[in-house]
Amino acid sequence: xxxxxxxxxxxxxxxxxxxxxxxxxxxxxxxxxxxxxxxxxxxxxxxxxxxxxxxxxxxxxxxxxxxxxxxxxxxxxxxxxxxxxxxxxxxxxxxxxxxxxxxxxxxxxxxxxxxxxxxxxxxxxxxxxxxxxxxxxxxxxxxxxxxxxxxxxxxxxxxxxxxxxxxxxxxxxxxxxxxxxxxxxxxxxxxxxxxxxxxxxxxxxxxxxxxxxxxxxxxxxxxxxxxxxxxxxxxxxxxxxxxxxxxxxxxxxxxxxxxxxxxxxxxxxxxxxxxx
Numbered sequence: 001x002x003x004x005x006x007x008x009x010x011x012x013x014x015x016x017x018x019x020x021x022x023x024x025x026x027x028x029x030x031x032x033x034x035x036x037x038x039x040x041x042x043x044x045x046x047x048x049x050x051x052x053x054x055x056x057x058x059x060x061x062x063x064x065x066x067x068x069x070x071x072x073x074x075x076x077x078x079x080x081x082x083x084x085x086x087x088x089x090x091x092x093x094x095x096x097x098x099x100x101x102x103x104x105x106x107x108x109x110x111x112x113x114x115x116x117x118x119x120x121x122x123x124x125x126x127x128x129x130x131x132x133x134x135x136x137x138x139x140x141x142x143x144x145x146x147x148x149x150x151x152x153x154x155x156x157x158x159x160x161x162x163x164x165x166x167x168x169x170x171x172x173x174x175x176x177x178x179x180x181x182x183x184x185x186x187x188x189x190x191x192x193x194x195x196x197x198x199x200x201x202x203x204x205x206x207x208x209x210x211x212x213x214x215x216x217x218x219x220x221x222x223x224x225x226x227x228x229x230x231x232x233x234x235x236x237x238x239x240x241x242x243x244x245x246x247x248x249x250x251x252x253x254x255x256x257x258x259x260x261x262x263x264x265x266x267x268x269x270x271x272x273x274x275x276x
Contacts, residue, residue: 005188006271009227010264012214017043021063021216025209026050026080028070028099031202034256035068035209041260042231044213055079056086063216065092068205069110070099077110084118093121093215093224097208101125102132115168121221123164124173124208124228127157134164154178158187158276171222173211175204179229180276183222190226191272192233194240200252207232210259226273234270235259 025048027035032048039046049058052075059065065087067080087094096118101111111133114120123133157180165172165184174180179190197203210228218224235258243254 012227015217023064023212024062025066027068031205034202038206052079055083059083059086064212065094066212068097095122095212096120098129101129120170122171173225181225187276194236197236
């Protein structure tokens, strides 16, 4: 555990709860409710406006923008690009969740277009999604990371995150058994979490919403990504301890409960985070 890191992240949690940043989501309808609830749980304020007539306007009054391609259609792609361009114009941080990148032509083209036309502050994905974006061989499994891609070494993940962060001048977060966050200069690894996080839908999307919430209160987007992933990892552990044996539904509720109770003391006591 790095005491300086956990202290900094604890301060970010306090900042979110005090300032309640507005986080605009253009996200997928499978997980949209959980993304809204987890944003509220950490202390931020969610809004979801995906119509082209208002997407840019809502972005303009927000503190951060989250773009999640989980349930794509041509209408929302247009809105995402409009919102992203408005955010870039106004210096508002943009977080990309490339759900299922590599799985279909539409997803692949959408990700390529976004990376060409928008500047992101954070890109967060699983190993398969990030490998695809990095132009490496990736074996997709729908919206989940494939077993083949998960077999890559930690050092391989660090190298990929570093390279992609440098290429796109942003923070890159790869989620897995060990989460990896790089800004192209230095890397932070997080070993918190529980396997049961993979048994309910949306924990990746929720992690991205947490990252967006922290991006709304700091310009250090690497630390915002670390804070979001650490909150999810620790909450996942505690939720399993309190409700995991009751089943998936109880675990999902407990997860949001624990995020709503997250504080600097809990982080300090439970964080498994270090600079690689």
